[in-house]
Amino acid sequence: MSRTVLYEPFDAGVRRTIVIEDGTITAIGRGLARPGDRVINCTDKWITPALLDIHVHLREPGQEHKEDIETGCRAAIAGGIGALCCMPNTDPLPHEPATVERILRRAHEVGRGVKVMPVGAAVRGKGSSQLSDYAALKDAGAVMISDDGFTIEDETLLTEAFQQCAEVGLPFTGHFELPGDDGLPNEPIAVERACRIAKETGARVHIAHVSTAEGAGIIMEARTDGAPVTWEICPHHFILTAEDVDRLGTLGKVAPRLKTRADADALLTRVIDGDVDALASDHAPHAEPEKAKPFDEAPPGMLGMGCMMSVSHKAIWDRVADPKAWHVARSLWTDGPWSVLGMEGPRIEIGAEARLAIFEFGDAKVRPEWIHSRSSNCPYLDMAVRAKPFMTVLGPRAWLRDSLGRLYPIESEGGWS
Ligand code: DOR
Ligand code: ZN
Numbered sequence: 198m199s200r201t202v203l204y205e206p207f208d209a210g211v212r213r214t215i216v217i218e219d220g221t222i223t224a225i226g227r228g229l230a231r232p233g234d235r236v237i238n239c240t241d242k243w244i245t246p247a248l249l250d251i252h253v254h255l256r257e258p259g260q261e262h263k264e265d266i267e268t269g270c271r272a273a274i275a276g277g278i279g280a281l282c283c284m285p286n287t288d289p290l291p292h293e294p295a296t297v298e299r300i301l302r303r304a305h306e307v308g309r310g311v312k313v314m315p316v317g318a319a320v321r322g323k324g325s326s327q328l329s330d331y332a333a334l335k336d337a338g339a340v341m342i343s344d345d346g347f348t349i350e351d352e353t354l355l356t357e358a359f360q361q362c363a364e365v366g367l368p369f370t371g372h373f374e375l376p377g378d379d380g381l382p383n384e385p386i387a388v389e390r391a392c393r394i395a396k397e398t399g400a401r402v403h404i405a406h407v408s409t410a411e412g413a414g415i416i417m418e419a420r421t422d423g424a425p426v427t428w429e430i431c432p433h434h435f436i437l438t439a440e441d442v443d444r445l446g447t448l449g450k451v452a453p454r455l456k457t458r459a460d461a462d463a464l465l466t467r468v469i470d471g472d473v474d475a476l477a478s479d480h481a482p483h484a485e486p487e488k489a490k491p492f493d494e495a496p497p498g499m500l501g502m503g504c505m506m507s508v509s510h511k512a513i514w515d516r517v518a519d520p521k522a523w524h525v526a527r528s529l530w531t532d533g534p535w536s537v538l539g540m541e542g543p544r545i546e547i548g549a550e551a552r553l554a555i556f557e558f559g560d561a562k563v564r565p566e567w568i569h570s571r572s573s574n575c576p577y578l579d580m581a582v583r584a585k586p587f588m589t590v591l592g593p594r595a596w597l598r599d600s601l602g603r604l605y606p607i608e609s610e611g612g613w614s
């Protein structure tokens with residue numbers, strides 16, 4: 198078994214060589230390369246534990262023309278993402294343990310070492326007012342419960358869902374928007390209600406893809422007030438605004454919809470100030486003919502696990518112009534989301550499984566070759582970035598990216614050729 202030596206990447210600003218044998222980190226220090234080693238020159242590159250994306254739509258089962266577990270995991274690997282939570286708006290919904298088990302089995306077969314963590318469906322089918330059995334879903338391997346993609350509007354039902362989550366000890370993550378007076382989906386009223394019910398029931402509630410300054414403010418206040426609430430922001434809600442929809446067309450259509458510049462700026466401030474718990478992609482693939490429909494008929498959603506670190510880092514950098522940008526982005530794609538789940542993420546230490554990602558710094562533009570999804574509805578193509586994925590290691594498997602962004606495995610056992 199040859200050793201793979203990641204030569205001198207920066208880890209939190211310190212140069213450290215990492216030696217990997219059989220998927221395990223066996224040495225960390227300076228130098229360390231020996232004749233016969235496979236040495237990857239990582240000088241001036243930056244290393245992080247593999248990222249966790251807690252909000253991903255893998256579309257399997259039922260919508261494999263958009264994405265499936267295999268292509269979704271490939272898209273994750275391309276972006277340095279080693280673990281993800283997949284949302285339950287599939288067909289069927291994972292409201293039965295058997296569907297959760299099927300997703301886990303499939304991920305084990307085709308996921309190339311990506312840790313796929315299913316999110317169980319809150320109800321027994323879209324629009325159903327019957328709750329699923331959360332204890333059974335948890336036993337099957339679900340890590341959260343969600344109504345993402347089929348919002349529960351009924352307050353009694355939502356309260357019962359939160360109660361069941363509190364009883365079984367799973368977080369509830371939701372798409373919190375309710376019809377507003379103007380007929381548009383309204384985030385603040387739904388977020389306020391969710392925070393209130395979280396406090397009443399004691400359920401851990403994770404508020405997905407917060408898109409408004411007001412929604413963020415309500416969450417921060419509720420937390421001060423003792424509500425057990427965590428939250429995430431998607432890069433598109435602090436990088437793009439409603440004005441970009443003219444340019445992007447249906448690529449700019451997403452739920453929650455893009456908001457004002459003031460909202461985006463306020464959310465970026467929450468990111469930099471460490472108020473938010475996690476960043477998440479809401480990777481939502483849709484096939485080209487679907488996105489080619491007129492705006493009102495096209496499905497909402499954007500994708501881009503392959504460029505999530507790059508675009509979020511760039512937005513933070515543009516505001517702070519400081520190496521702090523990398524540390525903020527790294528922590529919101531690693532420690533932050535793992536603590537939302539109440540779990541430990543991978544560590545870069547001797548004896549641990551090697552699950553890590555390396556990024557290269559320098560001016561680059563997001564290219565279609567970076568994306569690696571079955572679908573192509575990414576709004577970030579051509580965006581200038583400063584951090585580009587270079588390598589992903591998931592235990593015994595490792596991938597490098599060529600100058601265009603194409604992936605190639607360096608240990609072929611199961612990589613894409
Ligand atoms: O834009 C969105 N797309 N928001 C959601 O909540 C669901 C998602 C999807 O499944 O396409
Ligand atoms: Zn979603």
